[in-house]
Amino acid sequence: MGAEKILSEILDPLREKYDYILIDTCPSLGMLTINALAAADEVIIAVDPQLLAMMGLKDYLRTVTKIRRRINPKLKIAGILMTMCEARTNLCRTLTEQVTESFQGQIRIFDTRIPHTVKVGESIYYSMPVERYSPKASAGIAYRKFAEELISIEG
Numbered sequence: 001m002g003a004e005k006i007l008s009e010i011l012d013p014l015r016e017k018y019d020y021i022l023i024d025t026c027p028s029l030g031m032l033t034i035n036a037l038a039a040a041d042e043v044i045i046a047v048d049p050q051l052l053a054m055m056g057l058k059d060y061l062r063t064v065t066k067i068r069r070r071i072n073p074k075l076k077i078a079g080i081l082m083t084m085c086e087a088r089t090n091l092c093r094t095l096t097e098q099v100t101e102s103f104q105g106q107i108r109i110f111d112t113r114i115p116h117t118v119k120v121g122e123s124i125y126y127s128m129p130v131e132r133y134s135p136k137a138s139a140g141i142a143y144r145k146f147a148e149e150l151i152s153i154e155g
Helices: 003-014 031-039 051-070 090-103 118-125 138-154
Strands: 042-047 076-085 109-115
Touching: 003 031, 031 051, 042 051, 051 076, 051 090, 076 090, 076 138, 090 109, 109 138, 118 138
Parallel strands: 042 076, 076 109
Antiparallel strands: none
């Protein structure tokens, strides 16, 4: 077994027990991300509306294509989720519009936007999901809304 298939082998026995298995990786193209893509049925691409992240999105999409071709032909892109959004800034609005225009009809852009809030950083520090750490935080509410959006799409 190749190193890129380790996570897939670990998760295989769990697939029948759960409707969803979520794997959250850091925004890099390291071995953990490669393993996650090799094991996944679908990928939700979280994008921070900053210029460098937008440039990284193209690299990520190329990697997904390679993984699909070489390792995991069933891998699908569920869509792009805009995260760390500051809707009041022109840059966030502009880059979100550019992503929507660039991928319209090719890749779903989820309606939900995850706002930038200090509560996310704090929840990570305390190793807790943001919706448990601060149930009324705007990011926690947005993540719940996103879960509802995703489930409604999936059926």
